[in-house]
Amino acid sequence: MRVFLQQDETANVFAKQLLDIGNNKVAVDTSTGFITLSTDFCHITHSKEELIQRVFPDIPQKFNNDNWLGERAILAAKNKGVEDLNATIQNFLPGQLVSFKSVDTVINQDDVINYLPEFSNSLELSRLQPHNLQLKTGSVVMMLCNINQPRLCNGTRLVVKKLMNNVIEATIIKGKYKGEEVLIPRIPMISTDLPFDFKRLQFPLRLVFAMTINKSQGQSLEVCGINLEFPCFAH
Known part of the structure; x- marks a missing residue:
């Protein structure tokens, strides 16, 4: 470190x-x-709620400040803890929650009968976009792949500015291209981590008010909270 x-x-x-x-x-x-x-x-906190308040104080009033959002995050050991924290923090933002559901397709047609869409939709892999991506204007997100290097690459953090059906407008909040506005389309990503290959068409984004300790590598933070609810080295 x-x-x-x-x-x-x-x-x-x-x-x-x-x-x-x-x-x-x-x-x-x-x-x-x-x-x-x-x-x-x-500073030791005694609950997740207190941790959120320490790292994101008055977020309903400050979420329009990109610099403020870009300098802070909560780190956790497991994806489950990260997902719960992200959902809780995003709920503090005003505005309507918009859901974007992916289109999943099994690549090998011989496997279509064995792996129905309901099953592939339920798959949540750390390297893949979520099936049901729920966002608000002002949400902090991270790119999950390279689509326009070096501007938009894996690990780039952004703030959502406008949500549309097939494109999301966002502003980069860290790095050399900080402050630039970009458009992010839905793109296909293929998973090879399973016994079968399938393609997911979705925005290559994930919420990162909170992120895993592993995903935080290479990020610069001025205010960092760490959720040790789950032991880091239990395995």
Whole structure:
């Protein structure tokens, strides 16, 4: 982990604390296997609701501020925790929730009888767009593939500005092209992670008010919440 805290006198202390944890220099409770973080390491919250309020305070009033949205996110260990957090945070935004459902097609026609559309619609894979993508104007989303490098590539974060049937207008909120407005179409993506291949036609986007720790690699955040509801290394 690389941490850059410019003009912050506590940066050296925080960096040393991270190294001590990584180098196993922090005492471990033998009965639980857990460590106790020092009081100056981070702010501990006692519920997901409090965590959301700490990271996204007054979001119904501030969601129009792209800079404010771009500097914060909540990280979690599992996709399930991320999905719940994203749905909860998005509900704070004003406006109507719009659902975009994908069109799923089994590529090998011999498999059509074995894998009905209802089954493929139920598949939720981390590398694939969700079947039922629910968005509002002001939602923070991330690109899941490269469609216009280097402007629109996997990992680019954007804020939704306008929702239409076959195209979404959004503004890039991080990186070299920050502030640029782009149009994102529905595109087909083929999954090869299953015993059969199928194609999903959907917007290549996923909500990222919250994201997995793995997906956060390469992102720059000024305000970062971490949801440790589920143990990170349970496997």
